[in-house]
Amino acid sequence: MSLEFTQDFLDRLKRAERLVFFTGAGISAESGIPTFRGKDGIWNKMRPEELASIDGFMKNPELVWEWYQHRRKIVNETQPHDGHKAISALEELYDVTVVTQNVDNLHRRAGSRRIYELHGNLTRNFCMDCRTEFAESEIEYGSKVMRCKCGGMIRPDVVWFGEMLPQDEFLASEQAARDCDILFVVGTSAVVYPAAYIPIGAKQEGGYLAEVNIEPTDATRIMDVSFFGTAGEVLPQILAKARELKKSA
Numbered sequence: 001m002s003l004e005f006t007q008d009f010l011d012r013l014k015r016a017e018r019l020v021f022f023t024g025a026g027i028s029a030e031s032g033i034p035t036f037r038g039k040d041g042i043w044n045k046m047r048p049e050e051l052a053s054i055d056g057f058m059k060n061p062e063l064v065w066e067w068y069q070h071r072r073k074i075v076n077e078t079q080p081h082d083g084h085k086a087i088s089a090l091e092e093l094y095d096v097t098v099v100t101q102n103v104d105n106l107h108r109r110a111g112s113r114r115i116y117e118l119h120g121n122l123t124r125n126f127c128m129d130c131r132t133e134f135a136e137s138e139i140e141y142g143s144k145v146m147r148c149k150c151g152g153m154i155r156p157d158v159v160w161f162g163e164m165l166p167q168d169e170f171l172a173s174e175q176a177a178r179d180c181d182i183l184f185v186v187g188t189s190a191v192v193y194p195a196a197y198i199p200i201g202a203k204q205e206g207g208y209l210a211e212v213n214i215e216p217t218d219a220t221r222i223m224d225v226s227f228f229g230t231a232g233e234v235l236p237q238i239l240a241k242a243r244e245l246k247k248s249a
């Protein structure tokens with residue numbers, strides 16, 4: 001699939017200095033990680049209140065622990081694809097910030113350097129009582145919830161429903177989205193708040209928004225341009241075009 005670029009988009013891509021990529025589960029779909037919504041979405045089969053909430057964890061810690069182990073295993077067996085890599089390669093040409101709702105660590109593994117993880121990161125864990133952090137290598141996998149030296153239960157460092165987002169990262173993300181020349185909104189249904197305020201806030205400040213998704217979303221109506229296709233197909237073409245434009249600048 002070869003993309004059609006509007007002249008307006010090309011002019012902006014040529015002039016731009018700062019790019020922000022606001023990403024969601026769809027960017028990791030081609031790596032083999034299921035998305036949450038849509039046809040084969042996780043939340044069609046699983047209940048978020050059981051698996052992704054503090055109440056769910058307190059009621060049935062073993063179930064939640066097992067579920068996150070399952071997700072870690074999937075993530076560890078997958079690789080970032082050409083879409084993730086295109087975003088990190090754009091750092092050759094631009095000041096790039098990644099604002100992600102994903103907890104899968106794939107942007108980091110693809111080499112992106114400035115990443116704000118609004119919903120945490122699956123590869124980190126911490127003790128619920130004393131807040132000690134545990135790296136993945138320190139975690140013993142088994143069906144029992146692991147406990148800290150202090151006796152507290154260890155949980156994944158992800159944001160569950162009803163929990164606060166990391167405030168510093170959220171504020172820094174809002175700022176980056178407001179200050180950038182193009183905000184790319186990639187592979188997200190943009191229905192989960194407060195994360196979904198990031199594109200809305202940028203738009204209100206007069207920002208230029210470009211969407212990459214396989215289909216229209218709730219955010220499509222506020223986009224300046226939409227590229228319909230998979231992240232793995234579309235992002236490398238944007239990278240190639242940016243290289244061409246910057247070379248001739």
Ligand code: OAD
Pocket residue numbers: 023024025026027029030035036037038041048052101102119159160161186187188189190191192212213214215217229230231232
């Ligand atoms: P969703 O599952 O809601 O949306 C995934 C989006 O990706 C949809 O708009 C799809 O059309 C699109 N998509 C699927 N495959 C794609 C591909 N190959 N290329 C491009 N786009 C593709 O995922 P999120 O928007 O990330 O929250 O969901 C937001 C939050 O809801 C998640 O962070 C998680 C979840 O509950 C927490 O865990 C707190």
Ligand code: ZN
Pocket residue numbers: 127128129130131132148149150151152
């Ligand atoms: Zn502890």
